[in-house]
Amino acid sequence: MKEDKELYICRCEEVTLREIEQVIDEGYHTLDDVKRITRAGMGLCQGRSCSKVIARIISQRTGIPIEEILQVKYRFPVRTEKLGVFNDGEEPQT
Amino acid sequence: MIEREIVVIGAGPAGLSAALEAARSGASVLIIDENHRPGGQLFKQIHKFFGSHEHRAGVRGIDIGTQLIEDASHLDIEVWLDSEVCGIFHEREVWVVRSRELSVTVKAKSIIIATGAVENAVNFTGWTLPGVMGAGAAQTMINIHRVLPGKKVLMIGSGNVGVIVSYQLLQAGADVKAVVEAAGRLGGYGVHTAKVRRAGVPFYTRTTVLEARGNDHVSEAVIVSLDDAWKPIPGTEKVLDVDTICIAAGLTPLVELAFAAGCRKVYSPVLGGMVPWHDASMRTNVPSLYIAGDVSGVEEASTAMEEGRLAGLSAAYSLRYIEKDEYDSRFNDALRRIDSLRSGMFGEKRRIAKHAIINHI
Numbered sequence: 001m002k003e004d005k006e007l008y009i010c011r012c013e014e015v016t017l018r019e020i021e022q023v024i025d026e027g028y029h030t031l032d033d034v035k036r037i038t039r040a041g042m043g044l045c046q047g048r049s050c051s052k053v054i055a056r057i058i059s060q061r062t063g064i065p066i067e068e069i070l071q072v073k074y075r076f077p078v079r080t081e082k083l084g085v086f087n088d089g090e091e092p093q094t
Numbered sequence: 095m096i097e098r099e100i101v102v103i104g105a106g107p108a109g110l111s112a113a114l115e116a117a118r119s120g121a122s123v124l125i126i127d128e129n130h131r132p133g134g135q136l137f138k139q140i141h142k143f144f145g146s147h148e149h150r151a152g153v154r155g156i157d158i159g160t161q162l163i164e165d166a167s168h169l170d171i172e173v174w175l176d177s178e179v180c181g182i183f184h185e186r187e188v189w190v191v192r193s194r195e196l197s198v199t200v201k202a203k204s205i206i207i208a209t210g211a212v213e214n215a216v217n218f219t220g221w222t223l224p225g226v227m228g229a230g231a232a233q234t235m236i237n238i239h240r241v242l243p244g245k246k247v248l249m250i251g252s253g254n255v256g257v258i259v260s261y262q263l264l265q266a267g268a269d270v271k272a273v274v275e276a277a278g279r280l281g282g283y284g285v286h287t288a289k290v291r292r293a294g295v296p297f298y299t300r301t302t303v304l305e306a307r308g309n310d311h312v313s314e315a316v317i318v319s320l321d322d323a324w325k326p327i328p329g330t331e332k333v334l335d336v337d338t339i340c341i342a343a344g345l346t347p348l349v350e351l352a353f354a355a356g357c358r359k360v361y362s363p364v365l366g367g368m369v370p371w372h373d374a375s376m377r378t379n380v381p382s383l384y385i386a387g388d389v390s391g392v393e394e395a396s397t398a399m400e401e402g403r404l405a406g407l408s409a410a411y412s413l414r415y416i417e418k419d420e421y422d423s424r425f426n427d428a429l430r431r432i433d434s435l436r437s438g439m440f441g442e443k444r445r446i447a448k449h450a451i452i453n454h455i
Binding site (some may be wrong): 029 | 113128180181183195197214215220348353354359370
């Protein structure tokens with residue numbers, strides 16, 4: 001049965017299975033590489049729903065164990081915020 | 095920068111239990127949640143919980159949530175809602191954005207991370223069509239907002255979430271057309287599964303969803319049988335007349351905050367993926383950081399509450415609020431209750447997986 005290559009894996013940035021498989025075949029085998037080239041995981045949810053799926057695709061295509069692919073670096077801020085919140089140097093005492 | 099003794103991140107079952115236990119020990123606690131109301135997922139759990147009497151078996155999740163919040167109101171527990179924790183710096187500084195506009199840093203002596211978990215996605219043709227949603231999202235719609243997500247539902251996944259939400263959708267007036275399960279056997283507790291089966295809902299094992307069809311909304315779903323290599327078998331497709339597809343394919347721990355703060359990663363496929371290493375007292379490799387509940391490995395709400403108690407108690411003990419004798423006695427009580435929750439056909443796998451995390455070097 002033919003696999004649908006046009007289905008979205010990262011819906012925030014509308015990145016398809018075809019695009020992800022293509023960059024893996026070009027030699028990009030980490031979540032960070034795939035993210036930087038395709039933008040998968042750079043949207044509103046910050047990869048919360050797609051990164052596990054992408055890790056599985058990389059693992060199936062390259063044979064790299066999934067636990068190795070999931071060894072990624074996490075950075076602050078872990079929530080998407082408006083730039084304005086960084087603007088105020090003074091912190092209120094609540 | 096403001097200072098607080100113990101900061102708990104997440105006011106779900108684990109976080110609330112941690113806050114209560116720490117405050118009962120004499121510590122002053124700040125609990126932070128990004129939602130408008132505390133309670134996490136408890137308020138949509140309208141079914142009765144499992145376990146023994148001391149796990150509040152037979153009590154509905156919503157009533158447990160109400161009780162926890164009532165208990166917290168009598169103790170030294172400050173609650174910040176609509177507040178997102180964006181980072182933890184230098185092991186103790188919690189960066190919070192309140193109401194999406196006010197940036198505040200709270201310096202804590204101990205921090206308990208109880209951020210929970212997020213639903214797994216399943217990708218198939220048409221999965222981004224309106225009408226495809228997480229089973230948890232559908233449960234929030236019917237039980238919290240009292241909105242029916244659709245009239246004819248296909249449920250993907252026969253675990254406890256899948257069967258409990260299927261039953262609640264039936265109660266809410268929807269027609270559940272089928273429950274499909276990719277594995278060879280059903281995943282939920284017999285009592286929940288039986289209620290859905292008695293209502294006449296067909297269950298299909300070794301079956302998955304192939305496609306959601308529709309122009310601007312789901313109007314049909316195609317399901318298909320799987321072979322032993324989990325590949326769809328051509329010719330076995332069935333078209334179902336549905337307007338909603340719910341995904342109950344497990345959860346992934348919400349670990350970004352813990353890992354960005356320096357927690358060590360341990361891979362636990364049984365408990366949802368990468369989780370922060372922790373010891374039996376729920377302390378991580380960062381000495382001021384504790385974790386509890388689904389973020390430490392996905393289980394269920396009763397276990398999350400016990401883990402919260404362990405974390406709250408341990409944080410209070412590390413700050414010398416209680417003596418060793420009292421700590422040992424309360425700690426061992428909670429540990430004994432956890433052991434009984436992690437027994438039996440379903441619990442044993444979780445117990446082994448949890449021990450593997452704790453013993454991971």
